[in-house]
Amino acid sequence: YDVADPSQLNPEIGTDADYWAWIEALRAHDMGHVLDIVPNHMGIAKSANPWWMDVLENGPSSRYAAFFDITWRPVKAELADKVLIPTLGDQYGAVLEKQELQLRYREGAFVVAYHDDWFPIAPDTFPRVLVPVLDRWLAARGEGDTEGLFDVDELRSIINAAEHLPPRGAVDADAIETRAREKEVVKRRLAQLVDRCEPLRAQIDETLQWFNGAPGDPRSFDPLDGLLSAQSYRLAHWRTASEEINYRRFFDVNQLAALRMEDPVVFAEVHRFVFELLARGAATGLRVDHVDGLFAPGDYLRRLQARAATALGAPDANPRSVYLVVEKILGADEHLPGDWPVHGTTGYEFAAALTGLFVDRRREREFERLYTRVAFGGRDPIVFEDLAYDCRKRVMHETMSGDINSLGHQLNRFSEHNRHFRDFTLYSLIATIKEVIACFPVYRTYITDAGPLSEHDRRYVTQAIRDARRREPGMTGLVFDFVARMLLHAPTTGTPEQREDQ
Numbered sequence: 001y002d003v004a005d006p007s008q009l010n011p012e013i014g015t016d017a018d019y020w021a022w023i024e025a026l027r028a029h030d031m032g033h034v035l036d037i038v039p040n041h042m043g044i045a046k047s048a049n050p051w052w053m054d055v056l057e058n059g060p061s062s063r064y065a066a067f068f069d070i071t072w073r074p075v076k077a078e079l080a081d082k083v084l085i086p087t088l089g090d091q092y093g094a095v096l097e098k099q100e101l102q103l104r105y106r107e108g109a110f111v112v113a114y115h116d117d118w119f120p121i122a123p124d125t126f127p128r129v130l131v132p133v134l135d136r137w138l139a140a141r142g143e144g145d146t147e148g149l150f151d152v153d154e155l156r157s158i159i160n161a162a163e164h165l166p167p168r169g170a171v172d173a174d175a176i177e178t179r180a181r182e183k184e185v186v187k188r189r190l191a192q193l194v195d196r197c198e199p200l201r202a203q204i205d206e207t208l209q210w211f212n213g214a215p216g217d218p219r220s221f222d223p224l225d226g227l228l229s230a231q232s233y234r235l236a237h238w239r240t241a242s243e244e245i246n247y248r249r250f251f252d253v254n255q256l257a258a259l260r261m262e263d264p265v266v267f268a269e270v271h272r273f274v275f276e277l278l279a280r281g282a283a284t285g286l287r288v289d290h291v292d293g294l295f296a297p298g299d300y301l302r303r304l305q306a307r308a309a310t311a312l313g314a315p316d317a318n319p320r321s322v323y324l325v326v327e328k329i330l331g332a333d334e335h336l337p338g339d340w341p342v343h344g345t346t347g348y349e350f351a352a353a354l355t356g357l358f359v360d361r362r363r364e365r366e367f368e369r370l371y372t373r374v375a376f377g378g379r380d381p382i383v384f385e386d387l388a389y390d391c392r393k394r395v396m397h398e399t400m401s402g403d404i405n406s407l408g409h410q411l412n413r414f415s416e417h418n419r420h421f422r423d424f425t426l427y428s429l430i431a432t433i434k435e436v437i438a439c440f441p442v443y444r445t446y447i448t449d450a451g452p453l454s455e456h457d458r459r460y461v462t463q464a465i466r467d468a469r470r471r472e473p474g475m476t477g478l479v480f481d482f483v484a485r486m487l488l489h490a491p492t493t494g495t496p497e498q499r500e501d502q
Contacts, residue, residue, distance in 0.1 A: 001256070002043025004043045004052075020282070033285075034283070034287050035285070036289060037271075037289065039261050039289075055070070055232075056083065056119055056231070058179065058180075059072075060072050061169065061175065063176060063177075066265070068257050069247060069259065075405060076246075079234060081168070083246065083247055084233070086236050086237065086238045086239070087236075090237060096221050102114075103208050103227070108187035109123070110129055121231065122231055123183040126162040127162050130155065133200070134155055140203065154189070211227070262296055262299070271307065274308075285322065286322065287324075287326075287327065288301070291327060296448050297446065298340055299448075305341040305342075324342045324343055325343055325346050325347075326344075326346065327345065328345050389471070404433060408429045409426065411429045411483070421482050431475065432483055433483060435471065435472050435475070436480075439471065440460065440464045441460055442460050445457040447487065447488075458488060461484065462488075465483065465487075
């Protein structure tokens with residue numbers, strides 16, 4: 001669930017030799033290996049994900065910036081071109097002045113450590129550290145001391161190279177590749193210089209101690225605060241996640257960052273090792289975890305089936321040539337989309353039915369009385385639909401209010417394009433979308449711009465809108481009409497140009 005590097009086996013489980021010995025044992029018993037893959041997200045905890053760390057180091061100009069579902073221009077302007085990292089156990093200022101954030105040197109680079117985590121310092125901000133190092137070094141040498149001038153000039157050259165790296169806001173492909181290459185050159189040169197020059201290392205240690213501040217002296221933390229403010233991330237108290245986080249997660253788990261699997265480049269890179277295992281005959285089938293977390297599950301599954309078939313040398317004519325199942329919990333009246341090239345779900349529905357064999361229906365009334373007493377204190381139990389509605393509203397309020405606000409702002413931009421809807425307030429749009437989501441009868445729909453709406457999706461949206469109207473009769477029906485038209489791709493009233501915009 002928390003894979004940090006999809007290009008290799010988890011070394012904590014075993015070696016490549018262990019894996020292939022296991023595969024041979026399976027083959028000897030005429031057994032296959034269904035590989036469980038997690039395309040929706042990656043683990044980013046403990047600073048173990050190299051792609052994520054590259055994003056934190058280089059911001060939008062990282063080669064992996066487009067891999068993760070990050071909003072680089074969120075509603076909060078202060079987070080432009082930054083990733084909010086809600087990992088601190090207290091308010092940022094308190095954590096900083098308690099010296100829990102420590103600037104350290106590590107093999108030609110600088111990082112900020114926080115307990116078991118560490119965060120990279122962007123190479124173009126190295127001069128903020130190295131210029132004070134150089135000043136201290138020159139002051140310690142004494143006037144007229146010419147020994148080691150070559151090393152001093154090399155440090156000046158490294159500072160100059162760092163200052164002239166392509167900016168972190170660059171989106172040009174050539175600039176991104178230049179930065180990726182040259183920043184490593186800066187690190188390599190600094191590491192070589194520090195390794196051979198003991199006086200420089202001593203000055204770095206002294207400067208880092210100065211950066212890390214003095215207890216009881218708030219102003220002494222200003223240099224580290226300024227350095228952190230110049231990074232492409234913002235360290236924050238973990239409670240800020242629900243309202244301001246600007247990367248998509250797996251539900252509300254901050255340590256699982258969502259991937260943009262709809263991007264062909266991301267798809268190819270994440271699945272490279274998977275297809276290699278298929279081609280080498282290790283895996284004989286695939287199980288896809290949390291398929292509903294993807295932007296367009298049907299499109300993803302068709303690409304996965306086609307590419308997996310190629311890896312296995314299976315005929316392209318059969319859209320289900322590779323054994324493929326998906327993890328999805330179907331509602332009572334919900335069916336797996338017929339155009340998905342899969343062999344079924346992972347079996348939650350079957351497991352639920354099977355569990356019924358171990359339930360004695362003759363004790364139903366006794367269990368109902370017990371549940372009512374424990375859950376409701378003997379009061380009349382809440383109708384399940386009302387309980388589910390209340391719980392959805394609570395989740396949106398407590399853990400996903402930032403996501404809901406973002407949806408509201410998107411709706412607001414659409415409403416501003418049409419004179420019939422531009423008077424809707426941002427608050428009314430956010431309140432309406434909350435009601436509609438809370439009334440949804442299924443986990444999600446599969447509406448995209450690529451094709452027509454299925455009858456199932458149309459029915460689910462219509463039902464959600466109808467139930468939301470019923471639960472909140474005081475809200476204007478016009479807002480519900482607008483949201484329904486947006487969700488169902490219905491043309492709005494107005495001029496032809498406005499309808500085209502919608």
